[in-house]
Amino acid sequence: MTTVLEPPSPEALTTAPADDTGLMRRPTEPQGVWSWITTVDHKRIGILYGVTAFIFFLAGGIEALLLRLQLAKPNGTVLGAAAYNEVFTMHGTTMVFLVVMPLSAAFFNFMMPLQIGARDVAFPRLNAFSYWAFLFGGLFLYSSFLLGGAPDGGWFGYAPNTSIVFSPGHGIDFWVFGLQILGIASTVSAVNFIVTMLNMRAPGMTLMRMPIFSWMTLISSFLILFAMPVITVALFLLAFDRNFGANFFNPAAGGDPVLWQHLFWIFGHPEVYILILPAMGMVSEVLPVFSRKPLFGYPVMVFSGIAIGFMGWGVWVHHMFSVGLGPVAVSAFSLSTMFIAVPTGVKIFNWIATTWKGSLKLSTPMLFAMGFVAMFTIGGLSGVTHAVAPHDRQQTDTYYVVAHFHYVLFGGALFGIMAGIYYWWPKIFGTMLNERLGKLNFWTWFLGFNMAFGPMHILGLQGMPRRIYTYDDSLGLNVWNMVSTVGAFIIAFSVSVFMFNIWHSHKRNRVQAPGDPWDARTLEWSISSPPPHYNFAEIPTVHALDEFWHRKYTEDDDGRPVRVAGSPGSEGDDAAHDDHGDDDHGHGIHMPSPSYFPLVAAFGLPVMGYGMVYGRSSGQSYVVVVLGALILLGGLFAWAMEPSAEPEEEGQEVIEPATDDQPALVTAGGEEPAPAPAPEESGS
Amino acid sequence: MATKERSLAHEEPVTPAPEHHHATNTGLSNEKLAMWAFLGSECLLFGALISTYFLYRGRSLSGPTTDIYDIPYTSVSSFVLLMSSLTMVLALAAIQRGDYRRLRVWLLATALLGASFIAGQVYEFTSFIREGLTIKTNLFGSSFFVLTGFHGVHVTLGIVMLLSLWNLSLRGSLTQERSEVVEIAGLYWHFVDVVWIVIFTVVYLIPT
Numbered sequence: 001m002t003t004v005l006e007p008p009s010p011e012a013l014t015t016a017p018a019d020d021t022g023l024m025r026r027p028t029e030p031q032g033v034w035s036w037i038t039t040v041d042h043k044r045i046g047i048l049y050g051v052t053a054f055i056f057f058l059a060g061g062i063e064a065l066l067l068r069l070q071l072a073k074p075n076g077t078v079l080g081a082a083a084y085n086e087v088f089t090m091h092g093t094t095m096v097f098l099v100v101m102p103l104s105a106a107f108f109n110f111m112m113p114l115q116i117g118a119r120d121v122a123f124p125r126l127n128a129f130s131y132w133a134f135l136f137g138g139l140f141l142y143s144s145f146l147l148g149g150a151p152d153g154g155w156f157g158y159a160p161n162t163s164i165v166f167s168p169g170h171g172i173d174f175w176v177f178g179l180q181i182l183g184i185a186s187t188v189s190a191v192n193f194i195v196t197m198l199n200m201r202a203p204g205m206t207l208m209r210m211p212i213f214s215w216m217t218l219i220s221s222f223l224i225l226f227a228m229p230v231i232t233v234a235l236f237l238l239a240f241d242r243n244f245g246a247n248f249f250n251p252a253a254g255g256d257p258v259l260w261q262h263l264f265w266i267f268g269h270p271e272v273y274i275l276i277l278p279a280m281g282m283v284s285e286v287l288p289v290f291s292r293k294p295l296f297g298y299p300v301m302v303f304s305g306i307a308i309g310f311m312g313w314g315v316w317v318h319h320m321f322s323v324g325l326g327p328v329a330v331s332a333f334s335l336s337t338m339f340i341a342v343p344t345g346v347k348i349f350n351w352i353a354t355t356w357k358g359s360l361k362l363s364t365p366m367l368f369a370m371g372f373v374a375m376f377t378i379g380g381l382s383g384v385t386h387a388v389a390p391h392d393r394q395q396t397d398t399y400y401v402v403a404h405f406h407y408v409l410f411g412g413a414l415f416g417i418m419a420g421i422y423y424w425w426p427k428i429f430g431t432m433l434n435e436r437l438g439k440l441n442f443w444t445w446f447l448g449f450n451m452a453f454g455p456m457h458i459l460g461l462q463g464m465p466r467r468i469y470t471y472d473d474s475l476g477l478n479v480w481n482m483v484s485t486v487g488a489f490i491i492a493f494s495v496s497v498f499m500f501n502i503w504h505s506h507k508r509n510r511v512q513a514p515g516d517p518w519d520a521r522t523l524e525w526s527i528s529s530p531p532p533h534y535n536f537a538e539i540p541t542v543h544a545l546d547e548f549w550h551r552k553y554t555e556d557d558d559g560r561p562v563r564v565a566g567s568p569g570s571e572g573d574d575a576a577h578d579d580h581g582d583d584d585h586g587h588g589i590h591m592p593s594p595s596y597f598p599l600v601a602a603f604g605l606p607v608m609g610y611g612m613v614y615g616r617s618s619g620q621s622y623v624v625v626v627l628g629a630l631i632l633l634g635g636l637f638a639w640a641m642e643p644s645a646e647p648e649e650e651g652q653e654v655i656e657p658a659t660d661d662q663p664a665l666v667t668a669g670g671e672e673p674a675p676a677p678a679p680e681e682s683g684s
Numbered sequence: 685m686a687t688k689e690r691s692l693a694h695e696e697p698v699t700p701a702p703e704h705h706h707a708t709n710t711g712l713s714n715e716k717l718a719m720w721a722f723l724g725s726e727c728l729l730f731g732a733l734i735s736t737y738f739l740y741r742g743r744s745l746s747g748p749t750t751d752i753y754d755i756p757y758t759s760v761s762s763f764v765l766l767m768s769s770l771t772m773v774l775a776l777a778a779i780q781r782g783d784y785r786r787l788r789v790w791l792l793a794t795a796l797l798g799a800s801f802i803a804g805q806v807y808e809f810t811s812f813i814r815e816g817l818t819i820k821t822n823l824f825g826s827s828f829f830v831l832t833g834f835h836g837v838h839v840t841l842g843i844v845m846l847l848s849l850w851n852l853s854l855r856g857s858l859t860q861e862r863s864e865v866v867e868i869a870g871l872y873w874h875f876v877d878v879v880w881i882v883i884f885t886v887v888y889l890i891p892t
Contacts, residue, residue: 122714191721199708199717225721229729237736237830246819246826248736254745254823263732637848 026593026642038594040124041533045131046110047428052135053102059142060094061495063087065488068452072485074473084469085152086171090141092155093175096275097182098138100413104278105134105186107420108193108217110428114524114531115211117202117540122195124592125639130189132602137181140606144174151175154467156268157238159249159260164242170613173242176235177609183228183235184605190224193217202523204542208302211522212295215302216281219309220274226313227270234263243616258323265316273312275409276376277305279416280347283369286419287351289520290366291358292561294546297350304343304350311340321389322396330389337387344380348373363518364438368419371446375411379404382457397467400460406453418445418498426513430530434509437501444494451487455480521549534589595642601635604628719868723875726838730879733834734886737827742892744822750892752817754808761804762884765839768797769877772870779853779863787866788853794873795846798839805836828887835883838876845869 027038036044066087070078079087113121121127144150151171153162162172197218201210210218238260240246247253249260288295295301317325317333351373360366382404386392395401418441425433459480464471471477505511513529523540524531526548544550553561607628614621710717742749775790809829812818819829849869852858858865 123718187725191718191725194721195714195717198710199712199714201709225725226728229725230732233729233732233736236834240819240826240830244819246830247823248740248826248830254740254743255826256739256743259736259739263736266732640848 027596028594035594037599038128038596040120040128040592040594040598042109042113042121042124042127043428043531043533043535045127046106046108048131049102049109049134050106052131052138053099053106056094056098056102056138058495060091060099061492063091063094065492067091068485068488070469071471071481073482074471074475074478076470079469081469082152085467086145086150088467089151089154089175090145093141093151093179095409096155096271097179098134098141100275100409100417101186102134103417104220104275104413105130105189107213107278107282107417107424108189108221111424111524112193112214112217113196113200114427114527114535115214115522116197116200116205117523117536117542118196118200119535119539119589120592121192122200123192125595125598126188126192128595128598129602130185130192132599133181133185133188133605136602136606137178137185140181140609141174141178144171144178147174156264157260158257158264159238159241160251160255160257162238163249170617173239173613173616174609176239176242177612180232180235180239181605181609183232186224187228190221190228193221194225197221202536202540202542205547208299209542209545209547212284212298212301213278213281213522216277216284216305219305220277223270223274223277223309223312227267227274230263231267234260234267237263239612243612258320258325261320261323262316265319266313268319269316270309270312272405272408273308275413276416277308279372279413279420280305282420282423283351283372283416284347284354285522286365286369286423287354287373288546289423289518290361290363290369291355292361292519293354293358294521294549295350296353296356297346298545300346301350304346307343308340311336311343315340318386318389318392321392334387334389338384341380341384341387348377348380363422364433364435364442365419365423365518367439367442368415368422368445371442372412372415372419375407375415375449379407379409379411382407395460397465398460399456399464399466402466403453403456403460406456410449410453415445415449418442423518424524426517427524427529427531429506430513430528431505432511432513432517433505434501437497437504441494441497441501444490444497448487448490448492448494452484452491453487455484455487459484516548519552521546523548526551534591537589595639597635597639597642599635601632601639604630604632604635607631713864715868716864716871719871723871726875726879730834730882733831734882737831737887740823740827744824747821747825748812748815748817749822749824752812752815753888754811755888757804758808758884758888761801761808762880764797764804765801765877765880768794768801769874771797772873776863776866776870779858779860779866782860784853784858787858788850791846791850791853791866795843795850798843798846798873802836802839802843805832809833831883831887835876835880838879842869842873842876845872 027034036048039045039048066079067084070076070084109121109127113119141151147170149169149171151157151174153167153172153175157172157175160166162175197210197214201207207215237246237248241248241250247255249255249257251257284295284301314336315333317329318337321330321333355370382400386395386401386404422433422438425431459477462475462477462480464475464477464481471481515528516525517529518525523536523542526540527536540547552564554564556562605628608625609628611621611624611626611628615625708714708717712720771790771793775787775794778784778786778790817825817828819825846869849858849866852865
């Protein structure tokens with residue numbers, strides 16, 4: 001790989017001043033803070049998601065360290081019982097809704113359109129709305145710390161513990177309405193991604209030629225689409241109980257606490273797959289590239305992903321084996337839980353087969369990907385032990401469960417996401433991350449993770465219960481708790497190595513990333529790093545799975561890959577990143593204009609949330625809900641009415657073409673049809 | 685607001701502009717596909733609400749329950765809502781013909797029928813409350829008001845949508861080649877009607 005040491009030319013995108021004037025003028029700033037606030041570019045939104053989620057990751061990580069400090073020794077005094085409840089609730093809620101989901105969404109946003117050969121998502125402004133709703137939802141949730149106490153009912157919020165009798169404070173209200181806002185953000189982006197993937201693939205890219213990460217994006221988007229409304233209903237029922245005195249979870253009126261558990265876990269189990277499938281997709285991209293072999297059994301990988309997506313809806317009762325639903329229900333869900341291990345196992349064997357006899361290159365992304373396979377296998381196996389109902393009953397509410405889901409969500413999802421971060425970082429920022437620091441990051445991460453969560457299996461089997469803020473000296477739990485706490489701090493060290501790596505690679509020892517640093521297989525590597533704002537100067541026509549690989553390599557008689565003469569990268573692959581210096585390719589490509597209104601509309605949501613939270617204690621505050629609804633509606637109407645830059649495309653919701661070419665090309669009525677280098681993609 | 689080119693197109697016989705959704709992989713436009721996906725999500729929303737209602741049927745410990753229904757009255761308002769699906773179809777047919785005057789008539793008729801249904805629901809709710817059934821009374825009150833209330837909110841949003849379309853048409857920016865906008869609003873409207881058929885059946889008609 002070639003390295004260019006001079007700093008890259010800034011991505012100066014000249015933007016013509018829009019000729020519309022007045023209130024509804026579309027924002028045009030190409031750079032600076034306002035360009036980020038008004039952006040509708042899927043790549044920038046992806047970066048915003050990633051940065052925001054990483055900050056929440058630090059917050060959730062600090063919460064985790066507080067928990068571990070409290071439990072490091074018996075009779076700990078770092079946190080009181082009440083604070084402990086708040087911190088573990090916020091830790092779980094943060095890591096699920098504000099870290100793993102949005103980190104996956106960051107890659108959905110940035111990579112999926114590049115992988116399928118599109119110039120943006122189907123609804124760019126809706127995409128911006130999703131991001132702002134996510135950000136506001138997260139800030140809304142965290143504002144509870146300053147406003148009288150964070151939620152303390154666990155990330156699962158079991159009613160009636162979360163009903164007003166047992167949780168009179170506002171913490172649960174923040175949790176309920178915060179999750180509603182985040183649910184809106186996820187549902188909207190799921191619709192957006194589904195439409196993008198079903199409708200906007202490059203010519204020739206059939207579904208079975210779609211890169212595996214995009215496939216997993218599609219499956220998790222469908223899971224989000226169908227799972228979110230269920231928790232929306234559960235949260236609304238709880239809100240009606242808390243705010244308006246309904247009886248859904250009020251046992252005194254005959255209300256059934258098990259209803260909450262059913263609704264929550266019908267959402268909650270697909271949610272587990274929403275968290276893990278994107279990471280599986282990332283790993284399935286990384287392993288072939290660093291093994292220099294195609295993904296083993298691509299169609300089987302796709303179909304096992306789909307199978308997991310379907311079966312994920314039929315296993316939720318394994319979260320409720322100790323409720324007492326009767327032997328028939330428990331047996332049925334035991335079986336279905338064992339069955340869902342089959343497609344998961346198929347994936348694990350396919351990953352192993354992908355690396356089998358490959359020419360492995362143990363770069364940092366590959367290390368994280370292999371770590372994923374190993375750790376996720378452990379997490380999957382302890383998951384299978386939970387399918388055995390008697391065993392599960394023994395382990396319910398012990399640290400064994402905590403160990404299991406951290407092996408799946410940390411050992412799985414976060415390992416996979418780290419693999420994705422190291423793999424795609426050069427593409428996103430045009431900078432290589434330092435390999436030595438990366439390896440230090442991996443090994444400390446791997447060691448810290450296993451030290452933190454491995455002992456929890458033992459603690460659980462010894463009977464240490466979850467969600468208990470302290471334990472007695474005489475219980476024999478001291479050693480493994482201390483080991484676990486030390487492991488947690490090693491993870492914290494690893495995270496700081498990661499941050500140092502970012503700083504070091506960008507500020508100290510910057511190595512410009514070529515377009516295709518890993519000799520990769522999918523379309524996002526066929527363009528410069530970072531990609532130009534229009535993604536593809538010419539929309540590619542796809543002829544095969546792993547299209548980019550087949551453009552670079554052909555096979556000799558022995559089946560060994562041989563470079564195609566003149567292929568990208570065959571003679572110093574810097575050809576890719578000089579194509580936005582001379583801007584020749586950008587002409588006549590219609591990109592959506594930035595907009596203020598996604599932000600305005602999304603701002604209505606937390607306003608409504610605060611109104612609902614405080615409406616419960618003082619009825620006048622419901623006026624604030626109306627105010628928030630008006631902001632939301634006003635934002636949406638202004639959004640629908642805002643002019644697009646080109647008259648003949650008026651009202652196209654899909655992509656509003658902007659005049660983002662050189663001013664010389666713009667005439668009063670619009671644009672000269674410059675010699676378009678590409679067929680306009682759909683919706684542009 | 686840039687309406688100058690909108691007014692040019694107003695009410696002139698328009699040759700259908702090149703359609704923008706030809707190039708999509710599915711052949712459906714992005715907007716229509718998005719509406720279908722959203723409606724899929726809505727199915728789960730109403731599914732969860734209806735399941736909750738079912739679970740709590742006959743489990744109230746006190747207070748009035750299903751004997752409070754006035755079936756003939758609700759049948760009439762259900763009929764009104766279902767007729768609005770007919771006028772919605774007529775509105776779509778009108779814009780596809782380029783008949784903008786009838787488009788507005790039928791859009792307004794649909795919105796008015798929807799509003800009559802909502803007025804009926806408001807009346808029904810107030811009469812129930814007068815007879816002593818509120819959301820706080822018992823499980824039946826909670827699940828009835830929340831389920832039918834959610835449906836009512838959906839109808840109300842549909843009315844806002846229809847009136848926005850009517851307003852767009854008045855301003856001349858809802859032209860024949862954009863008839864799909866009406867079709868998509870219609871998908872939502874018909875969905876809300878279909879949901880009401882289910883709710884009316886399971887909530888009102890099936891005896892406890």
